[in-house]
Structure formats: C-alpha cells, structure tokens
Amino acid sequence: MLRCVYQELDVIKRKDVRIMKWNRIAVIAAAMAMMLLLSSTPVAASSGGLIDVGTDATSYVPITIDGNYEDWQDKPHSQLSYSWDSGNNYHSAALYRDDTYVYLHVRMSPTSYTQFNGYNYLFRADNKDFYVLAITPNNTSIVEGDNLLEIRRQNGYQVIYDSVGYVTRTAGQPDEWELRFPLEAFPGASKNIRTITFQCSNLGEQVLTATGTPTLPFLLAGTGFVIAAVGYGIKRRKRSAK
Numbered sequence: 001m002l003r004c005v006y007q008e009l010d011v012i013k014r015k016d017v018r019i020m021k022w023n024r025i026a027v028i029a030a031a032m033a034m035m036l037l038l039s040s041t042p043v044a045a046s047s048g049g050l051i052d053v054g055t056d057a058t059s060y061v062p063i064t065i066d067g068n069y070e071d072w073q074d075k076p077h078s079q080l081s082y083s084w085d086s087g088n089n090y091h092s093a094a095l096y097r098d099d100t101y102v103y104l105h106v107r108m109s110p111t112s113y114t115q116f117n118g119y120n121y122l123f124r125a126d127n128k129d130f131y132v133l134a135i136t137p138n139n140t141s142i143v144e145g146d147n148l149l150e151i152r153r154q155n156g157y158q159v160i161y162d163s164v165g166y167v168t169r170t171a172g173q174p175d176e177w178e179l180r181f182p183l184e185a186f187p188g189a190s191k192n193i194r195t196i197t198f199q200c201s202n203l204g205e206q207v208l209t210a211t212g213t214p215t216l217p218f219l220l221a222g223t224g225f226v227i228a229a230v231g232y233g234i235k236r237r238k239r240s241a242k
C-alpha cells in the first residue's frame with residue numbers, strides 16, 4: 001500500500017517537473033521574443049518585411065522637416081533622370097518611411113533643371129496610387145532660404161493633415177527639398193503598409209522604394225505566434241500526460 005502511494009507521488013512529481021519545464025520554456029521563449037522586439041530597428045522595405053527583420057537591420061537617423069538635410073545623409077539616394085538626358089544630368093532623391101510618416105528628399109541636378117518642381121508626385125502604398133503636389137502657400141514665388149511647402153492631394157486639392165515640407169533655395173546651388181505626410185493619408189491605409197514607392201514624371205522615370213519599415217506591428221504578430229505556439233504545446237503535453 002505504502003509502496004503504491006510512493007509510486008503515485010513519484011508520478012505526480014515527474015508530471016510537475018515536466019509542466020515546470022514547459023512553463024520555463026514558455027517564459028524563455030516569451031523573453032527571447034521581447035528581446036527581439038526591443039532590439040529591432042528599421043530595415044530596407046524593399047527587402048521584404050517580417051522574414052528579414054533583424055537580419056538586415058540598419059539604424060537610421062529620424063527625419064525632421066526643417067530645411068536642414070543632414071538627416072538624409074544616412075539614407076540611400078537614387079538618381080532620377082530623363083531617358084534622353086540620363087548620361088548628363090540627374091537629380092538625387094530618397095524615400096523613407098517609419099511607422100507614422102513617409103518622407104521624401106530631392107536635390108535637383110546641379111547643372112540643368114535646377115529648380116523645384118512639386119507637381120505630379122505619385123506615391124504608391126501597397127499598389128494603391130496616391131497623387132500629391134507640393135506648393136508654397138498661395139503659390140507664392142520661391143525666394144532664397146527656406147520656403148514652407150504645403151502638401152496637397154492632387155485630387156480635391158486639400159492640404160494633407162499633419163503634412164509639412166520645405167524647399168531651400170541657395171544662390172549658385174540646385175533647389176533641395178524635404179517633405180512628409182502621414183501614412184494614414186493613403187487611401188484605405190493602415191499602419192501595416194508594407195511597400196511605398198514614389199515616382200514623378202517631372203523629375204525622371206525611375207521609381208523609388210521607401211527605406212525603413214515599421215517592424216513593431218509585424219514583430220508583435222510574430223511574438224504572439226511564438227507565445228501561442230508554446231502555449232499550445234504545453235496544453236497538448238498536459239493532455240497527453242493525463
């Protein structure tokens with residue numbers, strides 16, 4: 001009788017140890033997921049989302065729209081040129097996004113077509129088109145120094161809420177500008193937009209793809225999956241141990 005009791009106690013102890021072991025694994029998995037989440041930084045959007053998180057991570061300086069362009073130095077720039085003139089002149093441009101805004105930087109060619117052009121900007125978020133224009137308030141002439149820009153929807157001409165831009169004109173230099181508008185402005189937009197591109201027939205024929213990805217929503221989804229998977233494993237173990 002006593003022996004049976006001891007055997008039963010031993011079985012219960014082993015079950016407890018097994019459950020404790022799985023609980024510990026669950027805690028470690030959750031901790032690892034959180035560490036991954038906290039250590040995440042923006043990655044190149046063109047490299048493809050969740051799978052690349054953490055493998056191609058690069059830390060970028062946040063963009064401030066202020067007519068100072070040093071914050072663009074660490075962002076990859078592309079050449080925008082016209083096919084009939086690509087060998088001679090090109091503009092330099094970069095598209096960047098974070099989890100709230102999309103940002104554009106353009107510096108015109110130093111040798112020809114040096115002046116600002118804010119018309120016919122086509123931003124595309126996950127293949128949905130959004131035409132935007134950038135103009136000075138009341139369409140006033142651009143003067144030397146920093147000029148405030150309004151960012152408007154080309155369709156309807158409304159100023160985009162929470163948008164801002166500056167174009168800088170300096171004697172002997174090509175015009176340079178930066179602007180931003182919120183991701184929420186995109187038609188049917190959610191914060192889970194994966195790919196944003198920019199093109200403008202007035203500046204060149206190339207298509208820019210935004211650098212920077214809001215890793216948080218994707219990683220949260222990933223973390224939830226890890227925890228759910230571990231939880232399911234524990235449940236199965238408990239059930240099969242009965």
Ligand SMILES: [Ca+2]
Nearest residue numbers: 064066068071
């Ligand atoms: Ca800036």
